[in-house]
Amino acid sequence: MNTENFDKAVPAIEVNGLTVKFPIRGGVFSKVKDYFTAVDNVSFTLPQGKILSIVGESGCGKSTLVKSLVGLVPVSSGKVNLFGLPVNGGKAGTGKDVVRVSDLVQMIFQDPFSSLNPRQTVTEILTAPVIARGVPYDEACARAVELLKRVSLPAGAMDKFPHEFSGGQRQRLCIARSLMVRPKVLLCDEVTSALDVSVQAQILHLLDDLRNELGLSILFISHDMQVVHALSDEVLVMYFGHAVEHGPADVVLTNPQNDYTKKLLASVPTIRRE
Numbered sequence: 001m002n003t004e005n006f007d008k009a010v011p012a013i014e015v016n017g018l019t020v021k022f023p024i025r026g027g028v029f030s031k032v033k034d035y036f037t038a039v040d041n042v043s044f045t046l047p048q049g050k051i052l053s054i055v056g057e058s059g060c061g062k063s064t065l066v067k068s069l070v071g072l073v074p075v076s077s078g079k080v081n082l083f084g085l086p087v088n089g090g091k092a093g094t095g096k097d098v099v100r101v102s103d104l105v106q107m108i109f110q111d112p113f114s115s116l117n118p119r120q121t122v123t124e125i126l127t128a129p130v131i132a133r134g135v136p137y138d139e140a141c142a143r144a145v146e147l148l149k150r151v152s153l154p155a156g157a158m159d160k161f162p163h164e165f166s167g168g169q170r171q172r173l174c175i176a177r178s179l180m181v182r183p184k185v186l187l188c189d190e191v192t193s194a195l196d197v198s199v200q201a202q203i204l205h206l207l208d209d210l211r212n213e214l215g216l217s218i219l220f221i222s223h224d225m226q227v228v229h230a231l232s233d234e235v236l237v238m239y240f241g242h243a244v245e246h247g248p249a250d251v252v253l254t255n256p257q258n259d260y261t262k263k264l265l266a267s268v269p270t271i272r273r274e
């Protein structure tokens with residue numbers, strides 16, 4: 001399928017009535033007693049080229065929602081479309097006209113160290129996903145060198161192992177790896193929370209630049225409201241599995257309508273000095 005010419009008016013992601021339930025068992029081998037609804041009937045759209053942040057307190061279902069979009073947790077009910085293509089079992093599209101979801105959407109996680117194989121060199125880490133897709137080794141290496149440069153890592157990094165990098169450099173490496181397959185959407189789950197503040201800012205600038213250069217659409221999960229305000233076009237607020245408010249970042253973060261959003265914003269910590 002030609003994924004280069006999607007109609008610009010079609011949302012990158014369209015979610016309708018998405019529900020994710022986890023089974024509750026008495027013990028590992030016992031029968032399912034009940035279900036816990038982590039994501040409850042959530043609907044939203046992510047327009048192409050935009051950054052939508054998902055916010056809400058710990059445990060409200062942000063990560064589960066995002067993971068369910070790429071098949072890391074199973075969807076219980078609801079529909080997901082990527083660029084207008086219905087998603088089903090890791091594929092997007094219908095009949096023979098399908099594309100792998102992982103060719104369109106890549107996810108980046110909070111902890112850059114645990115998401116990199118410590119026994120692989122950067123060359124292996126970056127080239128493996130595209131070699132598996134049939135890209136010749138030399139071309140994969142050339143793409144890796146180009147991306148390392150783009151994320152401001154030296155070309156000499158190709159022969160190194162993950163432990164030889166700082167936390168911020170490792171996250172750059174994860175970003176480069178996610179871009180190797182030339183995805184159209186990035187799902188970023190707390191990607192700066194393990195980094196110190198100055199490095200956080202560099203990674204956020206990098207993501208924003210990449211969005212502008214490559215036209216990427218980004219779903220961004222963060223607890224940091226300042227970061228969310230600085231980076232996002234739109235904000236979706238979740239509470240106990242429900243989407244309670246969604247709109248332009250400036251509106252939701254400065255003039256929230258929902259009572260929970262008001263409480264969430266009021267709870268942003270400030271230091272009181274006596």
Ligand SMILES: Nc1ncnc2c1ncn2[C@@H]1O[C@H](COP(=O)(O)OP(=O)(O)OP(=O)(O)O)[C@@H](O)[C@H]1O
Binds near residue numbers: 036056057060063
């Ligand atoms: N595999 C699982 N099995 C059972 N329950 C799960 C599973 N994964 C998540 N949950 C539960 O689903 C709820 C939502 O979890 P999730 O990780 O999506 O929250 P979150 O909003 O991303 O939290 P945080 O901000 O702390 O990362 C939580 O109550 C969690 O305990």
